Amino acid sequence: MNRKTSESWHELIQRHLDGITNKEEVKKLSTKLENCSETRLLYLKLQNIHAVLFNSDLDEPLNKRTDQNVLELISNLEQSQRTLTKRRFLITLSSIAAAVLLMLGVGYLWIIQSDGIAKITSIQGAVRWTGDGGRVIETLETGQDLTGGTIETRSVNSVVELRFRDGSTVSTSGGAVLTIADDGQKKIYLRSGVLSADVEKQPSECPMIVVTPTARLEILGTRFDVVANPERSKVSVRQGLVRAVRLSDGKSVKVAGGHSAIAATDARYEFLSRRSDQAVHVWQANLEQDRKPGEGEFLSAMRGLRLEIRDALQRGDVTREQIPTVYGARIAEIAEAEGKGVLKAQPKQIARSKFGNVIHITTLYVNRDQPKSVVLNEQSLFRVQGFVAEPTEIHVGIGAFGTSRAGAGRFLASCQVEGEFTVEIPVEKFQPFRSRGGEDSAIGMEVFVWFCLTSDANADLEISAVELKTSAN
Amino acid sequence: MDDEKHEQFTRLLIQHEPALMRCILVAVPHRSDARDILQECSVSLWHKFHSYDPERSFVPWALGFVRIEIRRFLRKSAHQNQITERAAALLWEDQNKTAAQLEHRATYLQDCLDLLSKSQQEMVNGYYRMEYSVNDLSQRTG
Numbered sequence: 001m002n003r004k005t006s007e008s009w010h011e012l013i014q015r016h017l018d019g020i021t022n023k024e025e026v027k028k029l030s031t032k033l034e035n036c037s038e039t040r041l042l043y044l045k046l047q048n049i050h051a052v053l054f055n056s057d058l059d060e061p062l063n064k065r066t067d068q069n070v071l072e073l074i075s076n077l078e079q080s081q082r083t084l085t086k087r088r089f090l091i092t093l094s095s096i097a098a099a100v101l102l103m104l105g106v107g108y109l110w111i112i113q114s115d116g117i118a119k120i121t122s123i124q125g126a127v128r129w130t131g132d133g134g135r136v137i138e139t140l141e142t143g144q145d146l147t148g149g150t151i152e153t154r155s156v157n158s159v160v161e162l163r164f165r166d167g168s169t170v171s172t173s174g175g176a177v178l179t180i181a182d183d184g185q186k187k188i189y190l191r192s193g194v195l196s197a198d199v200e201k202q203p204s205e206c207p208m209i210v211v212t213p214t215a216r217l218e219i220l221g222t223r224f225d226v227v228a229n230p231e232r233s234k235v236s237v238r239q240g241l242v243r244a245v246r247l248s249d250g251k252s253v254k255v256a257g258g259h260s261a262i263a264a265t266d267a268r269y270e271f272l273s274r275r276s277d278q279a280v281h282v283w284q285a286n287l288e289q290d291r292k293p294g295e296g297e298f299l300s301a302m303r304g305l306r307l308e309i310r311d312a313l314q315r316g317d318v319t320r321e322q323i324p325t326v327y328g329a330r331i332a333e334i335a336e337a338e339g340k341g342v343l344k345a346q347p348k349q350i351a352r353s354k355f356g357n358v359i360h361i362t363t364l365y366v367n368r369d370q371p372k373s374v375v376l377n378e379q380s381l382f383r384v385q386g387f388v389a390e391p392t393e394i395h396v397g398i399g400a401f402g403t404s405r406a407g408a409g410r411f412l413a414s415c416q417v418e419g420e421f422t423v424e425i426p427v428e429k430f431q432p433f434r435s436r437g438g439e440d441s442a443i444g445m446e447v448f449v450w451f452c453l454t455s456d457a458n459a460d461l462e463i464s465a466v467e468l469k470t471s472a473n
Numbered sequence: 474m475d476d477e478k479h480e481q482f483t484r485l486l487i488q489h490e491p492a493l494m495r496c497i498l499v500a501v502p503h504r505s506d507a508r509d510i511l512q513e514c515s516v517s518l519w520h521k522f523h524s525y526d527p528e529r530s531f532v533p534w535a536l537g538f539v540r541i542e543i544r545r546f547l548r549k550s551a552h553q554n555q556i557t558e559r560a561a562a563l564l565w566e567d568q569n570k571t572a573a574q575l576e577h578r579a580t581y582l583q584d585c586l587d588l589l590s591k592s593q594q595e596m597v598n599g600y601y602r603m604e605y606s607v608n609d610l611s612q613r614t615g
Contacts, residue, residue, distance in 0.1 A: 017502040018600075018607050019554075026554045033560035040567045044499070048575045051498040052582055053601040324487075328479035332519065 006042065013043050017050045116145035117182040118162040121169065124433070125158030127151060148181040153193065156361070156397060156451060157410055157433035168199045168208070173399060173410060175292075175363075185209065190233075194448060195226045196401060199240075207243075215263035218243040222257070225401050227368065227448050229292070232264040234368055236401075236446075246271045262368075279375035285364050285450070285466040287343045295348065295451070296362035296463070300341035301334045342387070345454065345461035355395070361453040362463050366398075373446040376400070379470035380427040380443070384452065389460040391418035396425055396452050397433075400445035409433075411442045426471065482522045485531045486515065492532050493539050499568055500543050500561035506550075514542045540565065 012029055015021045021029070032039045120142055129137045131149020146162065153160060153176045161171035164186060172178055176193020180186075186208040188195065195210070201221035202208050210217040212228035215235065222240025226233060235244055237255045245252040246263040255261045255273045263271055288298045309327055312318045318326050334340060345360035367374045384396060397412040411430035415423050430442050447468070454461050493514065497507045517538050525534055547558050556564075568575070586597065599605045 016554075016556075019503045020607050021554055023554055026556060030557040030560045033556060034563060037567065040564055041571065044564060044568055044571060044575060045578065047499055047502065048579060049582060050502060051495050052579045053597065054498065054504060324480040324483035328483045331483065332479040 009039055009042060010046070013039075013046050017047060116147055118146050118164045118180060120144045120146065120160060121163045122159065122161040122171070124160075125156075125174070126154040127158050127160045128154055146180070148179070150177065150179040152177050156359075156453070157412075159410065159433075166200045166202075168197070168202075170195060170197045172196070187211070190226060190228045192229050193227075194399065195228075196224075197226075198223045212263075214247055214265050216245040216247060218245075224255075225448075227365065229365075230265075232262055232368065234260060234262045236260040236373065244271075244273075260373075279373045279446070280367075281375060281377050281380060281468070281470055283366055283374045283447075283468040285366075287341055287364070287463065287466075290364040290366070290368065291343055292363035292365060292449075295346055296343040296364070297346055298341055298343055302331075303341070305330060305334060342462040342464045345452070345459075345463075347457070355453065355455040358457070359453045359455055360457060360459065360461055361451055362461070363449060363451040364466060366447045366450055366468075368448075374468060375446050376427050376442050376444065376468075377470065378427070378443055381469060381471055382425045382427075382450070383422065383465070383467045383469060384425070384463065385420075385422045385465040386417070386452070386461065386463040387420050388417055388454070388456075388462075390456070390458055391416065392454050392456040392459040392461075393417075394452055394454045394459075394461065396423075396430075397450070398430060398442060398447050399449035399451075400442050400447045409442070409445065478522065481527070482519065486518065489532050489535065493535055496536055496539055496565070496568075497543060499564050500556060501546060506546070510539070510542050510546050514539050517542065 009029075009032065012021065012025060016026060016029055033043060120140055123140055123142055126138070127140055129140055129146060129149055129151055131137075131147045140160075151160060151162075151172065153172055153174050156174040158175075159171065159173040161169060162180070163169045164182060168186065170178075170180070170188065172190075172193060172195050174193075176195065177191040178193070178195060179189040179191075181188075185206040186199075186202070188197075188208070188210045190210060190212045192213075197208075197210070197219070199208050199219050199221050202219065204220060207218040207220050210219065210226060212226060212233040213230045214228070215233045217224075217226070217235055219242050220240070222242055223238040224240075224242055225236045225238070228234075235242060235255055237257050237259055239257045241257070242255045243252060244255055244261050244263060248263075248265050251271050253261050253271060253273045259273045259275055261271060261273045287296075288300065291298055305327065309318075309323060313320070313323075343362045343364075345362045347358050348361050349358055382396060382398075386394075388394070393414055393416050395412055395414045397410060399410050410433045412433055413425045413429040413431065415425065417423060427442055432440060432442075450466060452461070452463055452466075490511070494507060494511055497510050501507050501510060514535070518535055521538065525531070543561065544558050547555050547561060586594065589597065596610060599610050600607070
């Protein structure tokens, strides 16, 4: 290699090590590395400097290592149970991009919509409508006509059902944001939350379109449910056929009745249509992965242990060298128990609620990543473990789809707890939130969300485990 | 796994983490990616520790898992700015052959750093210790 060539590869390798090369340059470098031992040696020499400088504090002998290094190692073990930070960042970027596209779609739809396209057939709780170029209405009534616009179901007990002019119905409940339009082709943009639809036969050239942050659904006439958030969407088809397209890579699947598909931004999740009619009756929450963002802050057990070790080191109760002996077993136990920790309730402002203006809530999605539905039977009971700082009343609720009709209901059970608590609530204790002619009992329904709330700000509600079991086991 | 095993594992991992990190950095120079890979490896090693023979050296055993994790990362990141799996494999081979030479060079590194001007040393510290990006550094130093 002559001097000039060597310098050019030197620069390219250095740029790569600094993380500022583009795709073409890395491809060129890879090809060179695969074919030239001299370039590999140059790469290793430069990389070695990079690694030594980066790693220099780690290279010190064990007895010189800082407390921070030890804590970082423990943190590594904690972090490794999660989705990689980098990938999360990329996922977030993808989600933002999807959200921007969604907003552009919404803006366009507002412009083209002016006539009534749907009628409210049922409504309860706080629901906000934004339509007609931004006009906001919060006093909606059954029978009211709506133009294209956005619906927000603002509290946990909010439910609204709409009927389009052709008889197709869609309903949504607590915490959802969706935009509807019909310019000859029905379009629904579900930003987050749950949507159930019973769609009349649509012209084959103009299927109904449902867009979520991660998927696009084409429907010619069917009954289906969708649960969506910025990272993934699950579509469960009850009857008919839905074509689902994953937005991150354009891959599509056909989802037939009795099947479901999960479209995640992260392509590591397989995008397949799977049978969902084989329901299960048990479920155990993974507090970290199942939680709804903004409705429950996850504090991992490892994080708690890390803080404990840090405090012990500061107090001088243990030395760095004693950490493996004193804490090794607990570190191992926690690392093996994925998702172990507590979910701290977060405050949420809600309107027109019987719980007051501010509630403290934790919410979990049920079997969001699993094709099988979680269906309640007569023996079902929820076992909930947690902690409250003072005796208080908690309200445990579920959101569930009916199995015989497209529609979602919310059910609630209340109980008094104090200190470290474990409560078992049989399904028959769950009562429907306000009666609206829906299901009276949750038995036979498919659960898609679980939540626990209190209006007591001083209770510091924490949930440490949630499980659905049958009284027989 | 009994407590003694846990303690042994924690000790070995703390002791040899720099060697594992060096192997990762050969193929994946970006620090946050390298840390992510090490995090993934830590738990893999933890779960497989029952198969580790304490009569043998820890690093070669652990590096097997590290390389699997790196290959997985490179495969998933093929569309991003990462070198190919083949290039990484050849670099590891050559790294083994030239380890002594590279180590020898590293011992002189501190002497070289001492020769840098204050502003140059600040730049090196900014990148490697403070972990500013190249763009950040260029803005900070004008």
